[in-house]
Amino acid sequence: MEFDIKEIEKDAPLPLYYQLKAIIKNQIEEGKLKPDEPIPSERDLMDMYNISRTPVRQAINELVVEGLLRREHGKGTFVASKKISQSFWRI
Amino acid sequence: MEFDIKEIEKDAPLPLYYQLKAIIKNQIEEGKLKPDEPIPSERDLMDMYNISRTPVRQAINELVVEGLLRREHGKGTFVASKKISQSFWRI
Amino acid sequence: MEFDIKEIEKDAPLPLYYQLKAIIKNQIEEGKLKPDEPIPSERDLMDMYNISRTPVRQAINELVVEGLLRREHGKGTFVASKKISQSFWRI
Amino acid sequence: MEFDIKEIEKDAPLPLYYQLKAIIKNQIEEGKLKPDEPIPSERDLMDMYNISRTPVRQAINELVVEGLLRREHGKGTFVASKKISQSFWRI
DNA sequence: GTGGTCTAGACCACA
DNA sequence: GTGGTCTAGACCACG
Structure with missing residues (x-):
């Protein structure tokens, strides 16, 4: 990565x-x-850009909604596997 | 059982x-x-529901506090004997 | 403090x-x-004692049950206001 | 390894x-x-040799006492760093 | 930036 | 082979 x-x-x-x-x-x-x-984890992104949790989560949230990212509780946030679902929901 | x-x-x-x-x-x-x-043992519950040990223990912990379950180290977790103690602590 | x-x-x-x-x-x-x-916050306690979050939370949990501490989500953990409630539950 | x-x-x-x-x-x-x-973890050793926890722990215990292994709670069991301590205690 | 929940492990103490 | 304790992280919900 x-x-x-x-x-x-x-x-x-x-x-x-x-x-x-x-x-x-x-x-x-x-x-x-x-x-x-x-x-990178939410905490890492906070530290990397020296910003607070709120913008980090909002950025990720929107990318999840757009189908580019996928969260897994307790494990991390991952790049979505396929772009199919993404374009599907975007219709 | x-x-x-x-x-x-x-x-x-x-x-x-x-x-x-x-x-x-x-x-x-x-x-x-x-x-x-x-x-079922904590590990069995983990497997049955495909979850981690943390939520399993938290569920059991709270039921122990509520007087519905009783743990015995090295032996297992059991349904509490009587409901008396339970209602007793409930005020 | x-x-x-x-x-x-x-x-x-x-x-x-x-x-x-x-x-x-x-x-x-x-x-x-x-x-x-x-x-101190849970993360501060982790750092102060160089331990993991699990024992920190267990210590606090038990003190909450015993009525000595009170948690407020998003705000922090506080010393309980009165000792009345504590002794009340102790029977 | x-x-x-x-x-x-x-x-x-x-x-x-x-x-x-x-x-x-x-x-x-x-x-x-x-x-x-x-x-390998205690559980892995149990599975690898199809034996129970007791002999696994006894084997490791003795190797810890002999200074060949070192345990770290929550992390694992490791080969000891130096053999100095081992021979030191063996005197 | 706190407390709340969860993952995926490990070793420990007791039968 | 159970429950008990711990590590080292992650994301979640609430200020």
Whole structure:
């Protein structure tokens, strides 16, 4: 698993969660995060970007809803296996 | 000893331990588990419901506190003998 | 709030949670922790004693059952307000 | 970590724990198990040799006393780091 | 950023 | 071979 810690701009006009969401989404689409691989834990993301829990969870939540990520309680958050379900629900 | 393996819903809004607690409680109250009979071991409950030991122990713990179960180290967990103690502690 | 970080002995015959429970209990009874004051967070206690969350929670759980502590989700764990409830439940 | 599952003879005149102890000792001395490496868990050893918990623990206990193994609660049992302590205590 | 729940293990103490 | 304790994490629900 690779995870680039690109920058988040705290003064940017874009919400923190939105920037983080874009970063994660990018890494999935670029293939740096592969299906069924774990992404960094919520706590790690908080520390990596020095942001609080709220934007981290909002970013992940939306990516889960969009079908790009899958959470497993007590285990972690993973890149979704297939993009089928994603496009299915997006209709 | 009979023990029905009703279903636990992993996506339910109710915690796993709470669902398991309700199942055990139910079987005691329906008389499927009788006083002084053993319930399945913690490891068996883990396997039966495909859950981890933590929710199993929490379910049992609470039923012990409520006076419905009694643990015996090295021997097992049993349905409490009388309901007297139970109602006694309930005020 | 004062909290003395007395020692926990990892090789002691007493379980870690039991030692921690005694430490907290002591400080309440000595008045170093006063009613409605918060005790250190679970994660702080983990760090202070270099132990895992399990014994920390077990120590606190038992003190809650004994009426010495009160938890507030999202806020913290506090010394119980009165000792009345405590002795009440003790019979 | 390598661990050869040599045979244990259940009908042998030697106690099970003694045979297991010899097997583990052998693998440490042959260097198949290296310092600070974990040995198989107690449960795994039970399953590997189809023996009960008692001989497994007795074998490990004695190797701990002899300074060849070191236990870490909740983590595992490891080959001792140095043989110094071992010979030290053996005097 | 707390407490609440859970995973997936391990060793320990008691029959 | 049970229940008891512990490790080292994770995500969840609530401020």
